[in-house]
Amino acid sequence: MISGKKEARQGTCNRIIKVNHAGEFGAINIYRAQIIAARLLMPGLRTQLEEFLSHERRHLATFADVLRARGIPRCRSFWLCGIGGFALGLVSSLFGRPGIMACTAAVETVVTEHLVEQLRFLESAGDWQAAQAVRSIVADEEDHKAVGVSQGQQSWVFKPLGAVVAMATSSVIWLGMML
Ligand SMILES: [Fe+2]
Numbered sequence: 001m002i003s004g005k006k007e008a009r010q011g012t013c014n015r016i017i018k019v020n021h022a023g024e025f026g027a028i029n030i031y032r033a034q035i036i037a038a039r040l041l042m043p044g045l046r047t048q049l050e051e052f053l054s055h056e057r058r059h060l061a062t063f064a065d066v067l068r069a070r071g072i073p074r075c076r077s078f079w080l081c082g083i084g085g086f087a088l089g090l091v092s093s094l095f096g097r098p099g100i101m102a103c104t105a106a107v108e109t110v111v112t113e114h115l116v117e118q119l120r121f122l123e124s125a126g127d128w129q130a131a132q133a134v135r136s137i138v139a140d141e142e143d144h145k146a147v148g149v150s151q152g153q154q155s156w157v158f159k160p161l162g163a164v165v166a167m168a169t170s171s172v173i174w175l176g177m178m179l
Pocket residue numbers: 024027055056059137141
């Protein structure tokens with residue numbers, strides 16, 4: 001009975017890593033789409049977005065390493081996150097710089113809140129490897145959020161677009177935890 005409970009907790013720890021791995025692929029594709037749009041319409045934003053993209057690639061590799069070490073496959077939501085992320089990136093780009101920043105702020109607000117919850121769970125379960133992987137991305141995500149908020153919040157589009165993006169992000173995390 002006790003070992004069954006322990007197994008269930010470990011299953012949740014593994015699922016958290018799978019969902020984060022898929023989520024990072026989603027983030028990569030948001031920035032990929034936004035960089036394509038920025039290249040055409042907002043060249044001044046490109047450097048910033050490429051820097052964010054490089055962080056997301058590193059986050060993906062961090063979670064991929066944990067999955068590989070444990071011999072567990074990626075989440076079934078992986079491609080959904082990628083395609084959904086690309087679509088969010090394109091749609092947000094239609095609103096220019098404020099749209100891109102609203103998207104970043106909304107995604108990262110949901111993500112950073114989620115990371116805190118995940119850390120609490122992983123530490124209580126004693127999964128130090130997974131906790132360390134999560135901890136290693138927190139500062140980057142906080143930073144992305146701060147840039148998004150400071151550069152987007154003055155625009156009318158910030159709240160409505162942010163609400164849609166936040167809902168999409170929460171839904172995909174929820175779905176990933178269910179799959
Ligand atoms: Fe990330």
